Amino acid sequence: MLNRRDAIKLGSAAGMALVFPTKQLASALSDDPLELPPFSIPLSIPPVLKPTRRTGDTDFYDMRIAESWHEILPGVRTRTLTFNGGFPGPTVHARRGRAVVVRQFNGMGSPATVHLHGANVPASSDGHPMDPIAPGQSRVYRYPNDQPAATLWYHDHTHHLEGEQVYRGLSGAYLLSDPVDARLPLPGGEFDVLLMFRDAKLDGEGQLVFVPDDFMNRPTILVNGRPQPYFEVKRRLYRLRLINVSNLEVFKFRLSNGARFLQIASDGGFLREPAVRQEIDLWPAERAEVLVDFRSVPAGTSVELQNVVALSENKRDIIQFRVGGGGPGDKPELTIPGRPLVQTEIPGWPSRNPAPERVSKTRRFILRIDPVTGEFLINDRGFDPNRVDATIQHGSTEIWELVNGDGAFGIPHTMHLHLVQFRVLDRNGKPEPGHDTYPKDTVRLNPGDVVRIQATFDTQIGRYPFHCHFLDHAMHSMMGQFEVVPRR
């Protein structure tokens, strides 16, 4: 695979200059990186949002979207956009079978929409890019939570503004649990830790600088809104929920002590079988849940989570786990590598993997940048809210062939489909490894890749977007729409 460094060597810098004004790039380059010793700030965990009301089957919440100030660097106030003043926003805990209703008030001067990434929701609550909440208005989103347990996240999706508004802070986690989840012998409570990673550039005054597409000049990685934090852990097994909420940053995580992860879940929930992993790829919008075992790590030492594909040295070490005491007490059946954790059949599995003869349609989508205009296109067209790119009969299963047409430019893309969790069938003709197969809602497309995915559209009726989840690309129109229509 070409990495982005190779891409630049190969001359795509010329293409980039066409696409992005050099003046902006130059001004961004002139700023100094942060002068902050690594691992000098403790990790913070976003608060869990409290419902305003509960009924027999529904939890009601209120959130306020507004400009705020946040201390990213010690003693420095950074202007941010926030849900309820949080950077990132508060975490919503949801349970399968109980609906969640969120009333979002837009207290910003610009429109907002709220999309619950990875969720099966009615189109009216999907946070469609063209369905915004006007400034000073509020809107109610209804989430049925009729899907397996998963680490989901919510974020702004306002067309042309999502890149900047998410960058300035409009994202948060939404953790959906279900009875299967509750039965598994997984670490819980303080040992179930949310880690949201994102790219950032802070200027000399500690303010966020947003230059679209400028992946080379976002030298700071924030974890739950903190640069290179440390986190004190006990000598226990931990469940880490990794969410990449970056606009552009790609991660390949490893642990500095060489220990392996046990990956138990992907974007849309538990894997059929947990996978022992040395490294975890996590591109924008992807999630992975992993178990990390600190039991054999000597007390008083530390382990760093590192990004082995970081573009600069200061972005390699992401977070430091400082291992303290507190040894025994874990359930003995948990080991890495271990026997499969998920021994029960997960509801919804069989129907999501129908036989090939049930596939009713195959479509092909090519993601490509126009080298002349710099537009980010799907099948040579930019986003048009009045155009439906795929009309799908309710209940049908389709295969989509996704092509990254920017092999020559070395530019990665992803594909995210709203509404569904899909199965990745193969990549460049080779089967995808199990941990990257299902359930997925966002798939990585390396330059030149051809990836086939399969999805069944048997839930909602309505119009939903699909788009590159490098949000700066989506912002430049790399987005289409599918519409699920009643079966005739």
Ligand SMILES: [Cu+2]
């Ligand atoms: Cu893209």
